[in-house]
Amino acid sequence: MTTTSVHGPETARLSHAAPPETAMPGSVPPALAAEGAAIRTRRGQSLPLTLDGSETVFVVQAGALMLRVTLPNGLRQVVMLLYPGDVFRAAFAPPQAAAHLSAVSAGEVLRFRLTSFTALADDDPAIARYYDDAVAQQTARQAIHMAAVGRLDCQERLATFLMELVLVTGVRAPGGGVAFDMPLSRTDMADYLGLNPDTLSRATSRLRATGLLSQPERHRGLVRDFESLAALTPAAQSLMALLGRSPAGLP
Amino acid sequence: MTTTSVHGPETARLSHAAPPETAMPGSVPPALAAEGAAIRTRRGQSLPLTLDGSETVFVVQAGALMLRVTLPNGLRQVVMLLYPGDVFRAAFAPPQAAAHLSAVSAGEVLRFRLTSFTALADDDPAIARYYDDAVAQQTARQAIHMAAVGRLDCQERLATFLMELVLVTGVRAPGGGVAFDMPLSRTDMADYLGLNPDTLSRATSRLRATGLLSQPERHRGLVRDFESLAALTPAAQSLMALLGRSPAGLP
DNA sequence: CGATTGATTGAGGGCTCTCAATCCGGGTGG
Protein backbone atom coordinates (compact mmCIF):
# COMPACT_ATOMS: atom_id res chain seq x y z
CA MET A 1 0.00 0.00 0.00
CA THR A 2 2.75 2.36 0.69
CA THR A 3 3.64 4.13 -2.44
CA THR A 4 7.11 3.66 -3.62
CA SER A 5 6.38 4.11 -7.29
CA VAL A 6 7.48 7.30 -8.95
CA HIS A 7 5.35 8.65 -11.68
CA GLY A 8 6.65 10.20 -14.83
CA PRO A 9 6.32 13.89 -15.49
CA GLU A 10 3.15 13.37 -17.49
CA THR A 11 1.12 12.43 -14.43
CA ALA A 12 2.11 15.76 -13.04
CA ARG A 13 -0.04 18.85 -13.25
CA LEU A 14 -3.17 17.07 -12.25
CA SER A 15 -4.11 19.75 -9.80
CA HIS A 16 -3.85 23.04 -11.49
CA ALA A 17 -7.11 24.63 -10.50
CA ALA A 18 -4.94 26.91 -8.44
CA PRO A 19 -6.50 27.90 -5.10
CA PRO A 20 -5.58 31.18 -3.32
CA GLU A 21 -2.11 32.10 -2.18
CA THR A 22 -1.70 30.03 0.92
CA ALA A 23 -2.46 26.36 1.11
CA MET A 24 -5.79 25.80 2.72
CA PRO A 25 -7.68 22.75 3.93
CA GLY A 26 -9.21 20.63 1.27
CA SER A 27 -6.85 21.60 -1.47
CA VAL A 28 -4.72 18.47 -1.33
CA PRO A 29 -3.52 17.76 -4.87
CA PRO A 30 -5.26 14.70 -6.32
CA ALA A 31 -1.88 13.39 -7.42
CA LEU A 32 -0.90 13.14 -3.78
CA ALA A 33 -4.10 11.47 -2.67
CA ALA A 34 -3.58 8.89 -5.36
CA GLU A 35 -0.07 7.99 -4.21
CA GLY A 36 -0.28 8.05 -0.44
CA ALA A 37 -1.41 5.33 1.88
CA ALA A 38 -4.75 6.43 3.27
CA ILE A 39 -5.04 5.78 6.97
CA ARG A 40 -8.19 6.05 9.01
CA THR A 41 -7.50 7.47 12.41
CA ARG A 42 -9.44 7.08 15.58
CA ARG A 43 -9.23 9.39 18.56
CA GLY A 44 -5.99 8.94 20.41
CA GLN A 45 -4.37 6.76 17.80
CA SER A 46 -0.63 7.10 17.63
CA LEU A 47 1.09 7.70 14.30
CA PRO A 48 4.64 6.37 14.27
CA LEU A 49 7.22 8.76 12.87
CA THR A 50 9.15 6.03 11.15
CA LEU A 51 8.01 3.32 8.83
CA ASP A 52 10.40 0.42 9.22
CA GLY A 53 13.33 2.73 9.46
CA SER A 54 12.45 5.42 6.96
CA GLU A 55 11.14 8.86 7.79
CA THR A 56 7.45 9.47 7.20
CA VAL A 57 5.40 12.34 5.84
CA PHE A 58 1.73 12.80 6.67
CA VAL A 59 -0.93 14.84 4.92
CA VAL A 60 -4.09 15.43 6.91
CA GLN A 61 -7.28 14.95 4.97
CA ALA A 62 -9.86 14.89 7.73
CA GLY A 63 -9.83 15.21 11.49
CA ALA A 64 -6.89 16.62 13.36
CA LEU A 65 -3.50 15.54 14.66
CA MET A 66 -1.34 16.83 17.45
CA LEU A 67 2.37 16.77 18.07
CA ARG A 68 3.27 16.50 21.72
CA VAL A 69 6.70 16.61 23.28
CA THR A 70 7.45 15.40 26.77
CA LEU A 71 10.47 16.84 28.48
CA PRO A 72 12.62 14.57 30.63
CA ASN A 73 11.07 15.96 33.79
CA GLY A 74 7.64 14.91 32.64
CA LEU A 75 6.38 18.28 31.48
CA ARG A 76 4.31 18.03 28.34
CA GLN A 77 3.68 20.53 25.61
CA VAL A 78 1.41 20.10 22.63
CA VAL A 79 3.51 21.84 20.04
CA MET A 80 1.20 21.99 17.07
CA LEU A 81 -2.21 21.00 15.89
CA LEU A 82 -2.66 19.82 12.33
CA TYR A 83 -5.89 20.31 10.47
CA PRO A 84 -7.09 19.12 7.07
CA GLY A 85 -4.69 20.29 4.40
CA ASP A 86 -1.73 20.39 6.77
CA VAL A 87 1.42 18.40 6.24
CA PHE A 88 3.80 16.85 8.73
CA ARG A 89 7.27 15.52 8.25
CA ALA A 90 8.87 13.39 10.95
CA ALA A 91 11.88 15.70 11.10
CA PHE A 92 9.54 18.39 12.46
CA ALA A 93 9.68 16.54 15.74
CA PRO A 94 12.64 17.45 17.92
CA PRO A 95 14.94 14.56 18.82
CA GLN A 96 15.36 13.34 22.39
CA ALA A 97 12.14 14.98 23.45
CA ALA A 98 9.77 12.03 23.43
CA ALA A 99 7.92 13.51 20.49
CA HIS A 100 4.63 11.86 19.82
CA LEU A 101 2.22 12.37 16.92
CA SER A 102 -1.34 11.28 17.46
CA ALA A 103 -4.85 11.82 16.20
CA VAL A 104 -7.12 13.96 18.34
CA SER A 105 -10.19 12.92 16.47
CA ALA A 106 -11.39 10.39 13.98
CA GLY A 107 -10.25 11.30 10.52
CA GLU A 108 -8.05 10.33 7.66
CA VAL A 109 -4.43 10.99 6.79
CA LEU A 110 -2.19 10.13 3.88
CA ARG A 111 1.11 8.55 4.79
CA PHE A 112 4.25 8.56 2.67
CA ARG A 113 7.83 7.63 3.07
CA LEU A 114 9.95 10.74 2.86
CA THR A 115 11.82 9.30 -0.09
CA SER A 116 8.60 8.68 -1.99
CA PHE A 117 7.21 12.06 -1.13
CA THR A 118 10.37 13.79 -2.21
CA ALA A 119 10.31 11.93 -5.50
CA LEU A 120 6.74 13.01 -6.08
CA ALA A 121 7.59 16.60 -5.28
CA ASP A 122 10.60 16.54 -7.56
CA ASP A 123 8.50 15.32 -10.45
CA ASP A 124 5.51 17.52 -9.87
CA PRO A 125 6.07 21.16 -8.99
CA ALA A 126 2.44 21.43 -7.94
CA ILE A 127 3.12 18.99 -5.13
CA ALA A 128 6.26 20.81 -4.10
CA ARG A 129 4.29 24.04 -4.11
CA TYR A 130 1.51 22.51 -2.09
CA TYR A 131 3.91 21.21 0.52
CA ASP A 132 5.83 24.46 0.80
CA ASP A 133 2.69 26.57 1.08
CA ALA A 134 1.20 24.29 3.68
CA VAL A 135 4.38 24.39 5.75
CA ALA A 136 4.54 28.16 5.45
CA GLN A 137 1.00 28.58 6.64
CA GLN A 138 1.61 26.22 9.53
CA THR A 139 4.71 28.17 10.50
CA ALA A 140 2.70 31.38 10.55
CA ARG A 141 0.12 29.70 12.75
CA GLN A 142 2.89 28.54 15.03
CA ALA A 143 4.07 32.12 15.29
CA ILE A 144 0.66 33.24 16.52
CA HIS A 145 0.51 30.34 18.92
CA MET A 146 3.94 31.21 20.24
CA ALA A 147 2.88 34.79 20.87
CA ALA A 148 -0.24 33.56 22.62
CA VAL A 149 1.61 31.17 24.92
CA GLY A 150 4.39 33.62 25.59
CA ARG A 151 2.43 36.77 26.13
CA LEU A 152 -1.25 36.27 26.76
CA ASP A 153 -2.94 35.51 30.04
CA CYS A 154 -5.01 32.46 30.73
CA GLN A 155 -8.30 33.94 29.54
CA GLU A 156 -6.84 35.34 26.34
CA ARG A 157 -5.12 32.09 25.48
CA LEU A 158 -8.37 30.22 25.79
CA ALA A 159 -10.17 32.76 23.60
CA THR A 160 -7.40 32.49 21.03
CA PHE A 161 -7.68 28.73 20.96
CA LEU A 162 -11.45 28.83 20.65
CA MET A 163 -11.14 31.25 17.73
CA GLU A 164 -8.72 28.86 16.08
CA LEU A 165 -11.20 26.02 16.47
CA VAL A 166 -14.10 28.12 15.25
CA LEU A 167 -12.23 29.31 12.18
CA VAL A 168 -11.17 25.79 11.28
CA THR A 169 -14.20 23.69 12.14
CA GLY A 170 -16.97 26.18 12.92
CA VAL A 171 -20.35 26.19 11.23
CA ARG A 172 -23.26 28.55 11.76
CA ALA A 173 -25.61 27.16 14.34
CA PRO A 174 -29.38 27.28 13.83
CA GLY A 175 -30.03 29.35 16.95
CA GLY A 176 -27.44 31.91 15.94
CA GLY A 177 -23.81 31.67 16.93
CA VAL A 178 -21.26 29.16 15.77
CA ALA A 179 -20.84 25.50 16.61
CA PHE A 180 -17.46 23.84 16.42
CA ASP A 181 -15.46 20.79 17.44
CA MET A 182 -13.38 20.69 20.60
CA PRO A 183 -11.57 17.44 19.95
CA LEU A 184 -8.87 17.77 22.58
CA SER A 185 -9.25 16.57 26.12
CA ARG A 186 -9.00 19.19 28.82
CA THR A 187 -5.51 18.00 29.64
CA ASP A 188 -4.36 18.24 26.04
CA MET A 189 -5.89 21.68 25.68
CA ALA A 190 -3.98 22.76 28.75
CA ASP A 191 -0.79 21.28 27.33
CA TYR A 192 -1.38 23.13 24.09
CA LEU A 193 -1.90 26.45 25.85
CA GLY A 194 0.90 26.04 28.36
CA LEU A 195 -1.54 26.09 31.24
CA ASN A 196 -2.46 23.93 34.17
CA PRO A 197 -5.63 21.89 33.57
CA ASP A 198 -7.20 23.36 36.69
CA THR A 199 -6.48 26.88 35.55
CA LEU A 200 -7.90 26.15 32.13
CA SER A 201 -11.01 24.70 33.70
CA ARG A 202 -11.50 27.91 35.66
CA ALA A 203 -11.09 30.00 32.52
CA THR A 204 -13.61 27.86 30.67
CA SER A 205 -16.05 28.17 33.54
CA ARG A 206 -15.73 31.93 33.51
CA LEU A 207 -16.46 31.97 29.79
CA ARG A 208 -19.49 29.78 30.25
CA ALA A 209 -20.65 32.01 33.09
CA THR A 210 -20.73 34.98 30.74
CA GLY A 211 -22.97 33.01 28.42
CA LEU A 212 -20.55 33.34 25.54
CA LEU A 213 -19.62 29.68 25.46
CA SER A 214 -21.69 26.59 25.94
CA GLN A 215 -20.95 22.94 25.45
CA PRO A 216 -23.97 21.12 24.01
CA GLU A 217 -22.08 17.89 24.26
CA ARG A 218 -18.70 16.50 25.00
CA HIS A 219 -16.06 17.60 22.47
CA ARG A 220 -18.40 20.17 21.00
CA GLY A 221 -18.62 23.91 21.58
CA LEU A 222 -21.00 26.72 20.76
CA VAL A 223 -20.24 30.42 20.92
CA ARG A 224 -23.15 32.82 21.04
CA ASP A 225 -21.37 35.74 19.46
CA PHE A 226 -18.27 35.39 17.36
CA GLU A 227 -17.47 39.11 17.56
CA SER A 228 -17.44 39.03 21.34
CA LEU A 229 -15.11 36.07 21.29
CA ALA A 230 -12.78 37.87 18.89
CA ALA A 231 -12.77 40.85 21.22
CA LEU A 232 -11.27 38.70 23.95
CA THR A 233 -7.97 38.03 22.21
CA PRO A 234 -5.39 40.39 20.73
CA ALA A 235 -4.61 37.75 18.14
CA ALA A 236 -8.08 37.82 16.60
CA GLN A 237 -7.19 39.93 13.58
CA SER A 238 -4.19 37.83 12.80
CA LEU A 239 -6.03 34.53 13.15
CA MET A 240 -8.84 35.65 10.95
CA ALA A 241 -6.45 36.88 8.29
CA LEU A 242 -4.63 33.56 8.36
CA LEU A 243 -7.47 31.09 8.77
CA GLY A 244 -10.24 33.39 7.56
CA ARG A 245 -12.52 32.31 4.76
CA SER A 246 -14.73 30.77 7.37
CA PRO A 247 -16.43 27.58 6.24
CA ALA A 248 -19.85 28.98 6.87
CA GLY A 249 -19.20 32.57 5.99
CA LEU A 250 -18.62 33.97 9.44
CA PRO A 251 -18.42 37.74 9.73
CA MET B 1 13.38 6.47 27.25
CA THR B 2 10.79 5.76 24.68
CA THR B 3 11.40 8.35 22.06
CA THR B 4 9.56 7.28 18.98
CA SER B 5 10.93 10.15 16.98
CA VAL B 6 12.78 9.60 13.74
CA HIS B 7 15.99 10.28 15.46
CA GLY B 8 15.45 7.47 17.88
CA PRO B 9 15.58 4.00 16.45
CA GLU B 10 17.94 4.72 13.64
CA THR B 11 21.34 4.03 14.93
CA ALA B 12 21.60 2.39 11.56
CA ARG B 13 20.98 5.65 9.80
CA LEU B 14 23.59 7.50 11.72
CA SER B 15 26.22 5.02 10.82
CA HIS B 16 25.70 4.72 7.12
CA ALA B 17 26.28 8.20 5.85
CA ALA B 18 28.61 11.10 6.29
CA PRO B 19 27.24 14.38 7.65
CA PRO B 20 24.49 14.95 10.22
CA GLU B 21 20.90 14.18 9.37
CA THR B 22 19.42 17.63 9.22
CA ALA B 23 20.58 20.66 7.33
CA MET B 24 23.16 22.50 9.33
CA PRO B 25 24.84 25.86 9.15
CA GLY B 26 27.42 26.32 6.50
CA SER B 27 25.99 23.84 4.05
CA VAL B 28 24.30 26.38 1.81
CA PRO B 29 24.41 25.01 -1.74
CA PRO B 30 26.85 26.97 -3.90
CA ALA B 31 24.19 27.20 -6.59
CA LEU B 32 22.06 29.24 -4.20
CA ALA B 33 24.84 31.56 -3.16
CA ALA B 34 25.51 32.25 -6.81
CA GLU B 35 21.94 33.26 -7.56
CA GLY B 36 20.87 35.23 -4.49
CA ALA B 37 21.42 38.87 -3.77
CA ALA B 38 23.97 39.00 -0.98
CA ILE B 39 23.05 41.56 1.65
CA ARG B 40 25.27 42.75 4.45
CA THR B 41 23.31 43.29 7.60
CA ARG B 42 24.08 45.52 10.51
CA ARG B 43 22.64 45.13 13.98
CA GLY B 44 19.02 46.16 14.07
CA GLN B 45 18.63 46.43 10.33
CA SER B 46 15.15 45.69 9.10
CA LEU B 47 14.62 43.24 6.26
CA PRO B 48 11.43 43.94 4.29
CA LEU B 49 9.23 40.93 3.64
CA THR B 50 8.32 42.07 0.16
CA LEU B 51 10.46 43.27 -2.69
CA ASP B 52 8.37 45.66 -4.73
CA GLY B 53 5.31 43.54 -4.31
CA SER B 54 6.72 40.05 -4.53
CA GLU B 55 7.32 37.72 -1.60
CA THR B 56 10.90 37.29 -0.49
CA VAL B 57 13.00 34.37 0.70
CA PHE B 58 16.10 34.80 2.84
CA VAL B 59 18.96 32.44 3.48
CA VAL B 60 21.17 33.32 6.42
CA GLN B 61 24.88 33.03 5.73
CA ALA B 62 26.35 34.82 8.72
CA GLY B 63 25.02 36.54 11.80
CA ALA B 64 21.49 36.05 13.01
CA LEU B 65 17.98 37.31 12.29
CA MET B 66 14.89 37.48 14.41
CA LEU B 67 11.21 37.49 13.58
CA ARG B 68 9.14 39.57 15.96
CA VAL B 69 5.40 39.95 16.03
CA THR B 70 3.64 42.74 17.85
CA LEU B 71 0.08 42.14 18.91
CA PRO B 72 -2.42 44.98 18.66
CA ASN B 73 -2.20 45.64 22.38
CA GLY B 74 1.52 46.26 22.11
CA LEU B 75 2.74 42.94 23.43
CA ARG B 76 5.76 41.69 21.56
CA GLN B 77 7.03 38.19 20.99
CA VAL B 78 10.21 37.20 19.21
CA VAL B 79 8.95 34.15 17.41
CA MET B 80 12.12 32.69 15.97
CA LEU B 81 15.81 33.24 15.71
CA LEU B 82 17.55 32.38 12.46
CA TYR B 83 21.16 31.31 12.39
CA PRO B 84 23.56 30.62 9.52
CA GLY B 85 22.11 27.97 7.25
CA ASP B 86 18.51 28.83 8.15
CA VAL B 87 15.96 29.92 5.59
CA PHE B 88 13.05 32.29 5.88
CA ARG B 89 10.11 32.81 3.61
CA ALA B 90 7.89 35.86 4.02
CA ALA B 91 4.81 33.66 4.33
CA PHE B 92 6.27 32.37 7.62
CA ALA B 93 5.22 35.68 9.15
CA PRO B 94 1.60 35.78 10.29
CA PRO B 95 -0.54 38.48 8.69
CA GLN B 96 -2.04 41.34 10.66
CA ALA B 97 0.46 40.85 13.46
CA ALA B 98 2.98 43.55 12.70
CA ALA B 99 5.55 40.94 11.85
CA HIS B 100 9.02 42.31 11.56
CA LEU B 101 12.19 40.58 10.39
CA SER B 102 15.44 42.15 11.46
CA ALA B 103 19.10 41.40 11.96
CA VAL B 104 20.27 40.96 15.51
CA SER B 105 23.89 41.15 14.57
CA ALA B 106 26.12 42.08 11.68
CA GLY B 107 26.13 39.34 9.11
CA GLU B 108 25.15 38.42 5.62
CA VAL B 109 22.00 37.03 4.07
CA LEU B 110 20.99 35.97 0.60
CA ARG B 111 17.76 37.44 -0.67
CA PHE B 112 15.53 35.99 -3.39
CA ARG B 113 12.14 36.62 -4.79
CA LEU B 114 9.93 33.66 -4.02
CA THR B 115 9.33 33.10 -7.71
CA SER B 116 13.06 32.94 -8.40
CA PHE B 117 13.71 30.71 -5.46
CA THR B 118 10.95 28.33 -6.47
CA ALA B 119 12.31 28.17 -9.99
CA LEU B 120 15.75 27.33 -8.63
CA ALA B 121 14.30 24.63 -6.40
CA ASP B 122 12.29 23.15 -9.24
CA ASP B 123 15.39 22.91 -11.40
CA ASP B 124 17.75 21.64 -8.75
CA PRO B 125 16.51 18.98 -6.32
CA ALA B 126 19.53 19.68 -4.13
CA ILE B 127 18.19 23.16 -3.49
CA ALA B 128 14.70 21.86 -2.78
CA ARG B 129 16.22 19.34 -0.40
CA TYR B 130 18.30 21.98 1.32
CA TYR B 131 15.30 24.23 1.81
CA ASP B 132 13.07 21.44 3.11
CA ASP B 133 15.68 20.14 5.52
CA ALA B 134 16.43 23.60 6.83
CA VAL B 135 12.75 24.29 7.38
CA ALA B 136 12.31 20.95 9.11
CA GLN B 137 15.17 21.61 11.47
CA GLN B 138 13.86 25.06 12.24
CA THR B 139 10.43 23.61 12.96
CA ALA B 140 11.97 21.15 15.39
CA ARG B 141 13.80 24.01 17.09
CA GLN B 142 10.54 25.91 17.29
CA ALA B 143 9.00 22.92 19.00
CA ILE B 144 11.65 22.99 21.70
CA HIS B 145 11.27 26.70 22.07
CA MET B 146 7.53 26.32 22.38
CA ALA B 147 7.94 23.76 25.14
CA ALA B 148 10.37 26.06 26.92
CA VAL B 149 8.11 29.10 26.79
CA GLY B 150 5.03 27.10 27.65
CA ARG B 151 6.36 24.93 30.42
CA LEU B 152 9.64 26.07 31.91
CA ASP B 153 10.18 28.63 34.61
CA CYS B 154 12.19 31.77 34.23
CA GLN B 155 15.51 30.22 35.23
CA GLU B 156 15.10 27.20 32.99
CA ARG B 157 14.12 29.29 30.01
CA LEU B 158 17.24 31.37 30.37
CA ALA B 159 19.41 28.27 30.64
CA THR B 160 17.72 26.85 27.55
CA PHE B 161 18.39 30.01 25.60
CA LEU B 162 22.00 30.13 26.69
CA MET B 163 22.46 26.52 25.61
CA GLU B 164 21.03 27.40 22.25
CA LEU B 165 23.49 30.26 21.88
CA VAL B 166 26.40 28.15 23.04
CA LEU B 167 25.57 25.33 20.67
CA VAL B 168 25.26 27.70 17.73
CA THR B 169 28.00 30.24 18.32
CA GLY B 170 30.07 28.85 21.18
CA VAL B 171 33.80 28.30 21.03
CA ARG B 172 36.10 26.90 23.68
CA ALA B 173 37.55 29.67 25.76
CA PRO B 174 41.24 29.68 26.72
CA GLY B 175 40.57 29.65 30.45
CA GLY B 176 38.22 26.68 30.16
CA GLY B 177 34.54 27.05 29.54
CA VAL B 178 32.80 28.29 26.43
CA ALA B 179 32.50 31.79 25.00
CA PHE B 180 29.57 32.73 22.83
CA ASP B 181 27.66 35.63 21.31
CA MET B 182 24.66 37.19 23.00
CA PRO B 183 23.52 39.38 20.15
CA LEU B 184 20.06 40.23 21.46
CA SER B 185 19.35 43.16 23.69
CA ARG B 186 17.94 42.36 27.11
CA THR B 187 14.50 43.43 25.91
CA ASP B 188 14.62 41.19 22.85
CA MET B 189 15.83 38.26 24.91
CA ALA B 190 12.88 38.79 27.21
CA ASP B 191 10.53 38.94 24.23
CA TYR B 192 12.01 35.72 22.91
CA LEU B 193 11.55 33.93 26.21
CA GLY B 194 8.13 35.32 26.97
CA LEU B 195 9.43 37.04 30.09
CA ASN B 196 9.49 40.51 31.52
CA PRO B 197 12.86 42.24 31.06
CA ASP B 198 13.11 42.80 34.81
CA THR B 199 12.47 39.16 35.54
CA LEU B 200 15.04 38.12 32.98
CA SER B 201 17.54 40.48 34.51
CA ARG B 202 17.01 38.84 37.88
CA ALA B 203 17.51 35.41 36.40
CA THR B 204 20.69 36.50 34.69
CA SER B 205 21.97 38.01 37.92
CA ARG B 206 21.31 34.79 39.79
CA LEU B 207 23.23 32.87 37.17
CA ARG B 208 26.14 35.26 37.39
CA ALA B 209 26.04 35.01 41.17
CA THR B 210 26.62 31.27 40.95
CA GLY B 211 29.71 31.91 38.88
CA LEU B 212 28.38 29.88 35.98
CA LEU B 213 27.92 32.82 33.67
CA SER B 214 29.99 35.90 33.11
CA GLN B 215 29.86 38.64 30.54
CA PRO B 216 33.34 39.70 29.50
CA GLU B 217 31.84 42.36 27.31
CA ARG B 218 28.57 43.61 25.99
CA HIS B 219 26.85 41.05 23.74
CA ARG B 220 29.25 38.35 24.77
CA GLY B 221 28.89 35.54 27.27
CA LEU B 222 31.11 32.98 28.94
CA VAL B 223 29.98 29.87 30.77
CA ARG B 224 32.41 28.20 33.12
CA ASP B 225 30.99 24.73 32.83
CA PHE B 226 28.84 23.58 29.96
CA GLU B 227 27.65 20.49 31.81
CA SER B 228 26.35 22.55 34.70
CA LEU B 229 24.47 24.77 32.29
CA ALA B 230 22.94 21.75 30.60
CA ALA B 231 21.83 20.46 33.98
CA LEU B 232 19.72 23.56 34.44
CA THR B 233 17.29 22.85 31.63
CA PRO B 234 15.15 19.82 30.83
CA ALA B 235 15.58 20.60 27.13
CA ALA B 236 19.34 20.09 27.18
CA GLN B 237 19.33 16.61 25.66
CA SER B 238 17.00 17.66 22.92
CA LEU B 239 18.91 20.80 22.06
CA MET B 240 22.20 18.98 21.91
CA ALA B 241 20.73 16.30 19.68
CA LEU B 242 19.34 18.93 17.36
CA LEU B 243 22.12 21.51 17.33
CA GLY B 244 24.88 19.22 18.55
CA ARG B 245 28.09 18.87 16.60
CA SER B 246 29.41 21.78 18.54
CA PRO B 247 31.72 24.03 16.56
CA ALA B 248 34.55 23.51 18.95
CA GLY B 249 33.84 19.96 19.97
CA LEU B 250 31.97 20.58 23.16
CA PRO B 251 31.22 17.55 25.33
C1' DC C 1 -25.09 -0.18 41.60
C1' DG C 2 -20.34 0.65 42.69
C1' DA C 3 -15.90 1.88 40.76
C1' DT C 4 -13.01 4.63 38.14
C1' DT C 5 -11.72 8.35 35.52
C1' DG C 6 -11.88 13.04 34.46
C1' DA C 7 -13.73 17.74 35.34
C1' DT C 8 -14.77 21.34 38.71
C1' DT C 9 -13.89 24.22 42.49
C1' DG C 10 -11.76 26.16 46.88
C1' DA C 11 -7.70 27.56 49.71
C1' DG C 12 -3.06 28.64 49.98
C1' DG C 13 1.51 29.54 48.33
C1' DG C 14 4.93 30.79 44.89
C1' DC C 15 6.56 32.86 40.84
C1' DT C 16 6.37 36.50 37.84
C1' DC C 17 4.77 41.18 36.67
C1' DT C 18 4.44 46.01 37.74
C1' DC C 19 6.31 50.15 39.15
C1' DA C 20 9.72 52.96 40.73
C1' DA C 21 14.22 54.05 42.42
C1' DT C 22 19.05 53.35 41.68
C1' DC C 23 23.10 52.19 39.19
C1' DC C 24 26.08 51.99 35.21
C1' DG C 25 28.30 53.17 30.68
C1' DG C 26 28.85 56.23 26.92
C1' DG C 27 28.55 60.45 24.78
C1' DT C 28 28.51 65.59 25.11
C1' DG C 29 29.87 70.06 26.28
C1' DG C 30 32.13 73.27 29.28
Add this chain to the structure above:
DNA sequence: CCACCCGGATTGAGAGCCCTCAATCAATCG
Protein backbone atom coordinates in the same frame (compact mmCIF):
# COMPACT_ATOMS: atom_id res chain seq x y z
C1' DC D 1 39.71 66.71 32.57
C1' DC D 2 35.48 66.74 34.61
C1' DA D 3 30.54 67.64 35.14
C1' DC D 4 26.44 66.50 33.05
C1' DC D 5 22.98 63.86 30.83
C1' DC D 6 20.63 59.95 28.83
C1' DG D 7 19.21 55.22 27.80
C1' DG D 8 19.43 50.83 29.35
C1' DA D 9 20.29 47.51 33.05
C1' DT D 10 19.70 46.30 37.89
C1' DT D 11 17.29 45.78 42.08
C1' DG D 12 13.56 46.23 45.76
C1' DA D 13 8.68 46.13 47.34
C1' DG D 14 4.14 44.95 46.57
C1' DA D 15 0.40 42.97 44.03
C1' DG D 16 -1.67 39.73 40.88
C1' DC D 17 -2.02 35.67 38.43
C1' DC D 18 -1.30 31.03 38.04
C1' DC D 19 0.11 26.58 40.10
C1' DT D 20 -0.38 23.06 43.61
C1' DC D 21 -3.04 20.15 46.28
C1' DA D 22 -7.05 18.19 47.76
C1' DA D 23 -11.94 17.61 48.11
C1' DT D 24 -16.19 17.35 45.57
C1' DC D 25 -18.92 16.41 41.61
C1' DA D 26 -20.20 14.30 37.06
C1' DA D 27 -19.98 10.83 33.67
C1' DT D 28 -18.82 6.41 31.87
C1' DC D 29 -18.61 1.50 32.25
C1' DG D 30 -18.23 -2.97 34.19
